[in-house]
Amino acid sequence: MENISKSVTLENVWKVFQDPQSGKDITAVEQADFVIAPGELVTLLGPSGCGKTTTLRMIAGFELPTRGRVLIGSEDITYLPPNRRDTAMVFQSYGLFPHMNVFDNVAYGLRLRKMPEKEISEKVMRFLGMVGLDTLAKRPPSRLSGGQQQRVALARSLIVEPAVLLLDEPLSNLDALLREQMRVEIRRIQKSLGITAAYVTHDRVEAMSLSDRIIVMNKGKIVQIGSPHQVYRDPASAFVAGFIGKVAFLPAEVAGVDEHCTVRVRGRTFTLPRFSPDLKAGDSALVMCRPESLTLLPPGEGILDGKVTTNVYLGHSIESFVSTEMGEILVQVDNPDARQIFAEGEPVSVSFIPELTKALPPEE
Amino acid sequence: MTIPSRKFLSLALSVLLFAALLFWMYNALAGSFGAIAENHYKKAAEAAMGSVPSKDEAIGGWIRRISGPSREFDLLFLKGFPEDEGGMKVFAPTPGLGDFFAHHGKDPDFARGIESAMYDEIYQPEQRFLLGGEERRVLFAPAHDGETGDVTGTAVFLFSPGGFDRFLFLLRGLFLLALVLFAAVFAVAGYSRDPITGYVILGLFTLVGVFVAYPLFEAVRLTFLQDGKFSLETWKSILTTRQYVTALKGSITLGAFTATASTMVGFLFAFVISRTKVRGKKFFSAMATLPIISPPFSLTLSIILLFGNNGLITKQILGLENFTIYGLGGLTLVQTMGMFPIAFLTMVGILEAIDSTLEDAALNLRATRWETFKTVTLPLSVPGLLSSWLLVFTNSLADFANPLILSGSFRVLSVESYMEVTGMNRLGHGAALSLLLLLPTLSAFLAQRYWVSRKSYVTVTGKPSGRMTELVSPGVKRILVTLMVLIVLFLFSLYGTIIAGCFVKNWGIDYTFSLANFREAFERGWRVLLDTLTLAGAATPIAGILAMIAALVLARKKFPCKRLLDMLILTPFALPGTLVGISYILAFNKAPLILVGTAAIIVINYVIRELPVGVEGGLASLKQIDPAIEEAASDLGADTPTVFRTIVLPLIRPAFISSLSYTFVRSMTAVSAVIFLISAKWYHLTVLIYNFSENLRFGLASVLATTLIVIVLLTFGLLRLVVRKNENLAKTMSI
Numbered sequence A: 001m002e003n004i005s006k007s008v009t010l011e012n013v014w015k016v017f018q019d020p021q022s023g024k025d026i027t028a029v030e031q032a033d034f035v036i037a038p039g040e041l042v043t044l045l046g047p048s049g050c051g052k053t054t055t056l057r058m059i060a061g062f063e064l065p066t067r068g069r070v071l072i073g074s075e076d077i078t079y080l081p082p083n084r085r086d087t088a089m090v091f092q093s094y095g096l097f098p099h100m101n102v103f104d105n106v107a108y109g110l111r112l113r114k115m116p117e118k119e120i121s122e123k124v125m126r127f128l129g130m131v132g133l134d135t136l137a138k139r140p141p142s143r144l145s146g147g148q149q150q151r152v153a154l155a156r157s158l159i160v161e162p163a164v165l166l167l168d169e170p171l172s173n174l175d176a177l178l179r180e181q182m183r184v185e186i187r188r189i190q191k192s193l194g195i196t197a198a199y200v201t202h203d204r205v206e207a208m209s210l211s212d213r214i215i216v217m218n219k220g221k222i223v224q225i226g227s228p229h230q231v232y233r234d235p236a237s238a239f240v241a242g243f244i245g246k247v248a249f250l251p252a253e254v255a256g257v258d259e260h261c262t263v264r265v266r267g268r269t270f271t272l273p274r275f276s277p278d279l280k281a282g283d284s285a286l287v288m289c290r291p292e293s294l295t296l297l298p299p300g301e302g303i304l305d306g307k308v309t310t311n312v313y314l315g316h317s318i319e320s321f322v323s324t325e326m327g328e329i330l331v332q333v334d335n336p337d338a339r340q341i342f343a344e345g346e347p348v349s350v351s352f353i354p355e356l357t358k359a360l361p362p363e364e
Numbered sequence B: 001m002t003i004p005s006r007k008f009l010s011l012a013l014s015v016l017l018f019a020a021l022l023f024w025m026y027n028a029l030a031g032s033f034g035a036i037a038e039n040h041y042k043k044a045a046e047a048a049m050g051s052v053p054s055k056d057e058a059i060g061g062w063i064r065r066i067s068g069p070s071r072e073f074d075l076l077f078l079k080g081f082p083e084d085e086g087g088m089k090v091f092a093p094t095p096g097l098g099d100f101f102a103h104h105g106k107d108p109d110f111a112r113g114i115e116s117a118m119y120d121e122i123y124q125p126e127q128r129f130l131l132g133g134e135e136r137r138v139l140f141a142p143a144h145d146g147e148t149g150d151v152t153g154t155a156v157f158l159f160s161p162g163g164f165d166r167f168l169f170l171l172r173g174l175f176l177l178a179l180v181l182f183a184a185v186f187a188v189a190g191y192s193r194d195p196i197t198g199y200v201i202l203g204l205f206t207l208v209g210v211f212v213a214y215p216l217f218e219a220v221r222l223t224f225l226q227d228g229k230f231s232l233e234t235w236k237s238i239l240t241t242r243q244y245v246t247a248l249k250g251s252i253t254l255g256a257f258t259a260t261a262s263t264m265v266g267f268l269f270a271f272v273i274s275r276t277k278v279r280g281k282k283f284f285s286a287m288a289t290l291p292i293i294s295p296p297f298s299l300t301l302s303i304i305l306l307f308g309n310n311g312l313i314t315k316q317i318l319g320l321e322n323f324t325i326y327g328l329g330g331l332t333l334v335q336t337m338g339m340f341p342i343a344f345l346t347m348v349g350i351l352e353a354i355d356s357t358l359e360d361a362a363l364n365l366r367a368t369r370w371e372t373f374k375t376v377t378l379p380l381s382v383p384g385l386l387s388s389w390l391l392v393f394t395n396s397l398a399d400f401a402n403p404l405i406l407s408g409s410f411r412v413l414s415v416e417s418y419m420e421v422t423g424m425n426r427l428g429h430g431a432a433l434s435l436l437l438l439l440p441t442l443s444a445f446l447a448q449r450y451w452v453s454r455k456s457y458v459t460v461t462g463k464p465s466g467r468m469t470e471l472v473s474p475g476v477k478r479i480l481v482t483l484m485v486l487i488v489l490f491l492f493s494l495y496g497t498i499i500a501g502c503f504v505k506n507w508g509i510d511y512t513f514s515l516a517n518f519r520e521a522f523e524r525g526w527r528v529l530l531d532t533l534t535l536a537g538a539a540t541p542i543a544g545i546l547a548m549i550a551a552l553v554l555a556r557k558k559f560p561c562k563r564l565l566d567m568l569i570l571t572p573f574a575l576p577g578t579l580v581g582i583s584y585i586l587a588f589n590k591a592p593l594i595l596v597g598t599a600a601i602i603v604i605n606y607v608i609r610e611l612p613v614g615v616e617g618g619l620a621s622l623k624q625i626d627p628a629i630e631e632a633a634s635d636l637g638a639d640t641p642t643v644f645r646t647i648v649l650p651l652i653r654p655a656f657i658s659s660l661s662y663t664f665v666r667s668m669t670a671v672s673a674v675i676f677l678i679s680a681k682w683y684h685l686t687v688l689i690y691n692f693s694e695n696l697r698f699g700l701a702s703v704l705a706t707t708l709i710v711i712v713l714l715t716f717g718l719l720r721l722v723v724r725k726n727e728n729l730a731k732t733m734s735i
């Protein structure tokens, strides 16, 4: 199927709601400024209430931005109503038409486009086949499982061949196993059709495994845009670091900044290749350590002494939980067979590999 | 909001352009009408001025003769001219005109006018003069002697420009309205991303503005007017005249009696049905809802047949002489029979929602059954009891049909206001009385809505337990059930009496079987029945569709003044029918909207009055539907009308059909408002029933009442068939 992919651009978009009770302003989205390239899948990731759904709904046209412009391709669609936009949305609650069967649900968009009934029938069956539902065409949605409903919703959106596919937590109602399957399926279909897609989730694993790029939001603001690897390895702030994966922060003091950042942690000096550009000599900072950037050493040899409380054996690695004076820290010991293992209850010392960490300013 | 200013400029420009166009049209029209009016004045003057009598004694009579019949102008005659030897003689038919000339005689306009007349020319100054506090246009015309044809003096005409001014005022109003409408339509088209919704909202605003707010405003305004000027006379007379104060007290007394009795009966039925294990629950609950759909006059009619002056029980069986059913007692009885279903339905909802584990818990803590009832069940049902009481109270106050026939010497406001309007032709008083009725009604309504409903204790406590412990001992239960059976039997006998009334030759005198009533009733009532069906049939689809559209707009769209629209749509629900009727004849018996006497006014009245219930029903079902369903449709390319047609309407079909049948039934059985609006051309069956009863033709009234009952029952039967429970919908809607 040929699909002329289009980009999606938000230019300095704001959305301010009025609280219906108090009449106070709620800034749901603040200064959103980004471009989704043609054929790209971008996730909007952030904690609950950070404005992800609102952003998506402004692209779909269900909300009018308070300020700013929304473009699809080079066309300004800020004021275009939803039914005249080339977008299709998969809703968190699916929004299937309860008075129509699966076939009619999927055919709805095509009938609006006045396609001949014969072509509709052929195309609907093809799309139902694609999502593995061709045998259930005559069922009403109320007699489908959650995963099947979700796939009907997906087929219904995809069949109109939208330039932009919008998905609002489409997998949140599903159990873990089904979620994983559907994730792969969505990615496969999106790639094969070359559709530009925006995907809202607050599940970081989903975001990491699915997206070309991740937009991390917090309290209405975009805090970082980058590839999954970038936001994981090189987070813009302690918030992003904490939200995107397991992390331990070691308090430090910046000793000097050139192309590297020299920090002092508990009386010892380290040189870190990655650091936030905001840091200056004399600032206090945090050293962001992922579990795999931490190492365990015999007591006294590392930076922080503690005691192993639990070891979780995962085969390719061991996750050791170490209780220290700074709380419990998770250390991932890769390739355990080649390393010294500390048993539960044994005293240890924690250290880190400077190349795998990043110096960040502390959160206010 | 950042809105492209180009758009704003073009909007402002086109509105300005349109305004200029309208202004030009207004001026042209006003000018040409002015010219017509002027011409008219001149013609009148010329016609009058051909034949002035020569003798002075005849002039007084002559003036009276030509200014007499039409009363279009006053006339002042000046015989001779100031330069003549004899001077000028003033003939003023009234002292007021004499004073007027004494006051203005030296004005330059008068000098010019008299001079023009001398040269046989008409002169009309632009300036207006005051005569007895009223503005007049003055025209000076030469007067010719009847015999010689010579100019003998000046005739000063004082025209009252009232008609012309009123016309200009109206014209101005219409043009302003056109401008506002144009601006609104243009703004919607330009600014709204969804112009169709914009137009729908605009249309709804216009509808309720014209047919709710405007008539009400007219009614209120009239009560503050006396001879066209502001005055508190009407209200003073209403609040100080014994007769009216008695009626107010009467309404409130009757309301309180009926509300108390109905709440008690309603609670009895609700309690026995929902809190005991009695057999025939379905039957009892059907019996307790049936009267709610009985047409007006039907219960009153059978009460009169049974207990009236010539009643079967009072006269024929008991032979009572001085007993009268007319008055407070009879009214309370009839209203209670007709309105206890309201209390029953409210109470049953509340009682069934009380989790019986609460009662079990009390019993478990060693409370006796009576103590449990007193300390748990009763307190929990207090909000329901209050609600029922207030609902019945407002219904009783607004009731018009029962007191109209049965009040006797007992006075209530609704009937009093009807009498003022139809009997005395005092519309102001009628309006004021029905507004007075609004006070207790509205406060009870608001109390119910905002106070009692908030105090509700009913909580959803998980699954209601299937089992239930009876709170009454077998003895008490027997007494309660007996009471219930008695009431049901009484209801049966009431309906039975109406049916029996159809087949009896002459109730009260001759009880032989006869079918003559049917023939005569349908002979005389057939056309009216068709009228009634036509009007109700026309209102039904309009009200149904409109209600669903309004519900959709109110539930899902954001727009300015939404609260106002919501309020205006729901207002008619709280208005007594008499008030609606009176305000409609006030508002639509004059320009710009003359509708009185047409079918349209009756249909509009039905639509406006039944809209609130339909809208509430639509809103309730829309609340059950995930908005994402409609959003999904619009996202796939459906515009608002398509979403409405293909998604919303099918999903709220039960509410839609209920609204249709509700409107139909209510319109078939309407009386309080429609009695003011009917005409010889469009009559209503209920009013015919009333006329027959007034003329003691109870047989005919019974036939028509039975006909209405059959129609109502058929409608609801049909409704049941059409709205079957749809399992698929029910399941998915509760997302």
Ligand SMILES: Nc1ncnc2c1ncn2[C@@H]1O[C@H](COP(=O)(O)OP(=O)(O)OP(=O)(O)O)[C@@H](O)[C@H]1O
Pocket (backbone or CB within 6 Å): A017, A018, A019, A020, A026, A027, A028, A046, A047, A048, A049, A050, A051, A052, A053, A054, A055, A202
């Ligand atoms: N229609 C509305 N009126 C008022 N406030 C709103 C409205 N819609 C959203 N908000 C507010 O805007 C903020 C962002 O809401 P949004 O739904 O975009 O969050 P979200 O990131 O999607 O959260 P979640 O992960 O819980 O779905 C919230 O504080 C929310 O309360």
Ligand SMILES: [Mg+2]
Pocket (backbone or CB within 6 Å): A052, A053, A054
């Ligand atoms: Mg959301």
